[in-house]
Amino acid sequence: MGNYIFEVVKPGLTTTIQDLGRTGYQQYGVVVAGAMDAFALQVGNLLVGNKRGEAGIEVVIMGPTLKVLTNTVIAICGADLSPKLDGESVTLWKSFAVKSGQTLTFGKPLNGAYAYIAVAGGIExxxxxxxxxxxxxxxxxGIEGRNLQKGDQIPIGVPxxxxxxGIGLPIRQIPDYRSGRKIRVILGPDHNxxxxxxxxxxxxxxxKLTSQSDRMGSRLEGPSLSLLKGADIISDAIFPGTIQVPANGQPIILLADRQTTGGYTRIATVITVDxxxxxxxxxGNELAFEAxxxxxxxxxxVExxxxLQTLSVAAGVY
Structure with missing residues (x-):
């Protein structure tokens, strides 16, 4: 292993190591997991010179307090959880230098739920x-297959x-996570x-998103959806963004930690970019769907x- 980038002073709500997931093992019942916001993680990695799929630190709503252990460059992308370095606000979606002895903190969630800390050299x-x-x-x-804990030291590789x-994503390309947007879906396979x-x-x-949502899926509350027959089907394939509807008629959007198969009707699938x-x-946030x-x-x-490929070329990462 290389140097250590952070020591965890306070772990936050749920702070973990995530890359783009454990693909190729679903036939054995192993879930994919990985970053909840794959776009944010990939951009963060490119801004610090890493390959897109390198692991970063996923921070959820209430972020950790991290003591910097080595001089390097990092970027924070995704949700605005009010990050500060030694008490000074830092710019999201833009790389910046950190020095040994500094402290990275997070405060009030202003826009979104998941932020990603990408570190030059990646998490090792x-x-x-x-x-x-x-x-x-x-x-x-991750570290022993668990959330980060107080006292953990996070190893990094060599850039x-x-x-x-100071390398950043153009403002026009930065996602706006505000509530109420249309989420685009493809109907099926069980919409009939x-x-x-x-x-x-x-x-x-x-x-409306309920408080029962987690990394496995977003549970929604709203107008009930009626089935022609029962909600159960023979267990079948599910994907990132599959929208299941159980017997209560309330949709569930499956996310990173989703199971490998499912036995509820699938009304639609959220498209990858959404x-x-x-x-x-x-x-409490609201959304609406568009087919x-x-x-x-x-x-x-493709767009x-x-x-992402353009950013890769600009960053010299191939």
Whole structure:
């Protein structure tokens, strides 16, 4: 292992090590896990000269207090959780230098729920099934498969390039996580299990995020959706953004720690580029759904991918 970047003074609400997830093992019942907001993590990594899939520190709503142990460059992307370095506010979506002995803190959540600390050289925790992501229910990844605790020291690798501070994402590209936006979905694969009134209601009414939401999924509260038959189906594949509807008629959007298969009807799937907006919702926030075509969803994904590739070239990361 390389140097240590932080010592945890206060762990915050739920602070973990996450990369883009543990892919390729769902057939064995191993969940993907990974960053709730994959776009924010990838951008953060590029801003500090890392490859897009490197692990970072995921901070949730109430952030940690971290003592800096070595001089380096970091970036904080995603939610605005009022980060400060030695009491001075730092700019999100832009890399900045930190020095040994400084203290990084977080305060009031202003916009979004999940922030990501990317560190030049990446987080150097062990790879478990080709991922460093923490999945606490199975005690996999990160530091001993758990949330960070007081006293933990977080190891980092050696940067592959010379990293400069002050590199940022253009303002027009920074996501706005404010409540009330339309979340774009592709209907199906079980939308025919709902009557037409329920489909219309799903696409026209607002839903509110409940306090029962977590990394596994966002539980929504709003107009009930009626099924033509029962809510249960033979367990089948589920994906990031799958929207299940159990017997109570209230949608659940499946996220990073989702199970590998599911037995509830699937009314729709959130498109990839809109998943961060779902993940970044706070309890009480509202959203509405908009159905689009697979072709449009693919075009939007290609646009996002081109942005990330452009950032990769600009950062000298290939």
């Amino acid at each position: 925790t062990p790879m478990i099934m080709e991922s460093k992501s923490t999945y606490t229910k199975a005690e996999l990844g 592959s390039t010379t990293v400069k501070a 299990a709902f009557n037409s009134e329920s489909i219309d209601r799903f696409l026209s009414e607002n839903y 998943l961060p907006y779902v993940a970044q919702m706070l309890p 689009i075509s697979v072709e449009k969803a693919q075009r939007l994904y 996002q991918e081109l942005l």
